[in-house]
Amino acid sequence: MPVVEVEGLVLPKLFENNRPMAEHIECIRALELNDNDVLLCAYPKAGTHWMWEVGCMLLAGRPDYDKRTKENVMMEAIEVEKLQALPSPRLLNTHLYPSMLPRDVKNKKVKVIHVYRNVKDVMVSAYFHMNQMLEDSKSTVAEMDKTFLDEKCIGGNYFIYMKKMAEFRKENPEVPVFNVSYEDMKEDPTGTVRRLAEFLGVPTSPELCVQIAEACSFQNMKIADDTKQTPEWFERIPIPKVKFYRKGEVGDWKNHLTVAQSERLDAAVKELDGLDYHFRYTL
Numbered sequence: 001m002p003v004v005e006v007e008g009l010v011l012p013k014l015f016e017n018n019r020p021m022a023e024h025i026e027c028i029r030a031l032e033l034n035d036n037d038v039l040l041c042a043y044p045k046a047g048t049h050w051m052w053e054v055g056c057m058l059l060a061g062r063p064d065y066d067k068r069t070k071e072n073v074m075m076e077a078i079e080v081e082k083l084q085a086l087p088s089p090r091l092l093n094t095h096l097y098p099s100m101l102p103r104d105v106k107n108k109k110v111k112v113i114h115v116y117r118n119v120k121d122v123m124v125s126a127y128f129h130m131n132q133m134l135e136d137s138k139s140t141v142a143e144m145d146k147t148f149l150d151e152k153c154i155g156g157n158y159f160i161y162m163k164k165m166a167e168f169r170k171e172n173p174e175v176p177v178f179n180v181s182y183e184d185m186k187e188d189p190t191g192t193v194r195r196l197a198e199f200l201g202v203p204t205s206p207e208l209c210v211q212i213a214e215a216c217s218f219q220n221m222k223i224a225d226d227t228k229q230t231p232e233w234f235e236r237i238p239i240p241k242v243k244f245y246r247k248g249e250v251g252d253w254k255n256h257l258t259v260a261q262s263e264r265l266d267a268a269v270k271e272l273d274g275l276d277y278h279f280r281y282t283l
């Protein structure tokens with residue numbers, strides 16, 4: 001897959017639209033935000049789409065957000081002119097490093113959501129995702145952790161990303177960050193919706209939280225995805241529609257990883273000790 005590297009982050013070239021990626025990232029940094037905008041940061045496969053839907057419904061104050069006409073707003077893949085034109089409150093999601101976020105995140109009262117997920121399920125999810133896209137060079141399960149642990153893997157390296165997000169929180173204590181795990185969302189979807197509503201400061205009710213959690217269940221999002229408009233940037237991918245809703249479980253890694261692979265990840269994840277993450281590998 002053709003890639004482009006910017007400031008150490010390797011991205012698929014297909015994200016590039018009307019300007020080179022390095023220039024696009026400069027435009028993202030300069031993007032003017034409003035106080036009520038929200039940034040959603042997540043390493044790929046951590047549950048970005050799920051949280052984006054939940055967040056959009058909360059900002060809209062209703063669970064029937066029309067999934068068929070809204071496309072997931074991923075900053076690195078969309079022309080900055082389109083990002084600028086979106087009405088606030090915007091929920092802008094990204095897998096970019098925090099150093100590439102709009103500078104306004106520190107100047108305005110913008111809130112940040114960071115969704116993270118245990119590395120083993122992320123790796124398995126990424127493996128299936130990438131294999132949908134890599135027609136000629138599909139990797140095997142045996143190879144997947146080698147690719148995944150590479151510092152220059154496509155989409156960025158999990159451990160580097162997680163460290164950078166922790167640094168961002170530490171260095172910018174004034175920026176409100178809702179740090180939540182995929183496993184928390186899975187264990188208590190309604191409670192997570194309620195906590196997120198409190199964090200965002202949006203009006204809600206117990207019924208609305210239940211309704212949003214239900215509207216964003218894996219099954220409902222998978223069904224909705226079949227009727228959803230394909231994001232414009234996906235049309236640049238010369239393969240059938242990429243599926244984002246695969247299994248949606250905690251612990252699927254047990255069905256795919258060898259003991260040795262799992263142990264390699266256990267060792268690697270120690271690098272993240274003390275960074276205020278609470279990883280869970282089963283529920």
Ligand code: A3P
Pocket residue numbers: 042043044045046047048049050121124125126128216217218219221244245246247248249252
């Ligand atoms: P799996 O491949 O393990 O199924 P992202 O949106 O960051 O690309 O993450 C995709 C992962 O989140 C996929 O994981 C997908 O199935 C899962 N996912 C998407 N919506 C979900 C939901 N409503 N509930 C649980 N998991 C969900």
